[in-house]
Amino acid sequence: MARGELMKKLLASYGRDDEFRAVAEQIIDEEEKKNNRVLARSLRKTLEAAPSRPPRPRGLAPLIPFPEAAGDFIELVEPVHTKQDIVLSLENVRVFIGLMKEFRRTDDIRRRGLPVRSKLLFCGPPGCGKTLCAEIFAAELGLPLYIVKLDRLISSYLGETATNVRKIFEFARKQPCVLFFDEFDALARARDDGGEHNELRRVVNSLLIFIDRITPKGFLVAATNLDQSLDAAVWRRFDEVIWFDRPDRRGVERFLNMKFKNVAISFDPISHAAELEGYSYAEMDRISVQAIKAAVIDMRKDVRESDFREALADERRRKHGSARLAQPT
Template sequence: MKKLLASYGRDDEFRAVAEQIITEEEKKNNLALAKTLRKTLEGGPSRPSAPKALAPLLPFPEAASDFIERIEPQHTKGDIVLSATNVRVLLGLVKEFRRGEDLRRHGLQTRSKVLFCGPPGCGKTLCAEIFAAELGLPFFVVKLDRLISSYLGETASNIRKIFEFARKQPCVLFFDEFDALARARDESGEHNELRRVVNSLLLFIDQIRPKGFLIAATNLDQSLDPAVWRRFDEVVWFERPDRRMIDRFLRMKFKNVATAFDPTAFASSLEGYSYAEIERVCIQAIKSMIVERRKQVQERDFNRALKDETRRRSNSARLKAGS
């Protein structure tokens, strides 16, 4: 409670502490109190976020332009549901970045190299985008299809160009599907060129002190080279949402949509699904309402959409098992 009061006026911190209190009440089986607290937290007046001052953008270097794409963030922190642990870790990174000068005066470095791990569809890319927007930093995504060259020696040279860019430009540089570059060097069948690429990549990550953040994301953390892990200052794990997080996600998705049923009643049926899969169910149910020219989403719309997603999942699992 002291932490909660101390964080008043700092929205992100206040919410993170409140989430921890609610989670503790749920663990104590004080479900009615936890439900009331969550309803109060989510139903409170939304305070407009202070506009973020964007970092100055340096002239885009020709050397890196083929391998990096700037993405304008389209989402805000209200569009994502994270665990209390991940909220705490990410808030810590934001605070360190904002007080970076103070830390450096004490001979300390900010954490600026972050690895996102977890199954597909659980919010890694969305989180990186929102993280950049919250910091007021431009968001750049590495184009792996162009970065990885078929010519011997060129891939390492291409990686050098984007790391040089990140060293000069305050930004969030995002590597998706990082395992495509940082695959374990002792895997059978990997040729010498890939080993040289991984060696170069490890060296570049070691040496760089980005002016913003380097974020790498992978669905296949078991495929990463063992030497990769210690190169990152922080590792953030994105798990499939639990029932409480699914409940919050459903409320968020139907916040501005009229429904003839309570979508959160389906939270238990959606356990084990990723956010991307749950979102697909919600969108399909809303589409049914629009196509049939109704004013409310019906329970049957959601049921049909859920059956379609279940069929899609079982077919995908069957294909994976056969591969």
């Protein structure tokens, strides 16, 4: 191929890592055929030293601007965790694999007139991985994650119309993304409370109608810590309900193995698994991180059992204080 054509291809492929490298290899081969071996070696060395960017997920549409008026209660979150950072039950792993396969065959499924599951409800106590799972799920699909804070949304629209609520769903209809409604139980409580402002009820009812009618290009995910607050009208709007429970003994052991797998330790964390039954993943994460930090602070190479015990004692103190605050006065 003529050198000029190769250079045009190289420029045209900029930003597409695999294609760019393939064209660069062609240019290097051309130089070797012309016996320009010094130049070819130099080019190949430069190419091999260049950092390889992670491949961009196929089919991910460019980000479109989010409606400015709604920006006060929605946030684009860049994923920092991977599937190696979460422990899920085997049942939930199976459900999420099924959802991802379904998403990737969306066009084929819809051509047959069949629905695609795209509206998910995450239920479970705090600290059991709902928000983390939404982040990792979006990253695995190659979709941007937008988090909507319902408490801010509701408080922002008292005395106003639901116009900007509509803008959220219009955005989700156009932009392939995971739109995550955190603290969704705030919506249920507001809807059922007879003392709430009529305008608030209208906003909430509009939101539920939009959820019912939307067919997102990605996923709409709502999370609640208080599933008992949700009435039947809310439940039926979701295609799938996924439960996040506190870990059992096996889940505790898997989490400890994951947390300490790349850390030098002088004790067996699994020996403390029985003491951690009933703790959430967030609580166990705090204990583990605090134990690891103790070694760093003391400038030691390994984490000791005493570090872990002290971190566990701190978490118990914290839980005891939280329980006292939760007691009625």
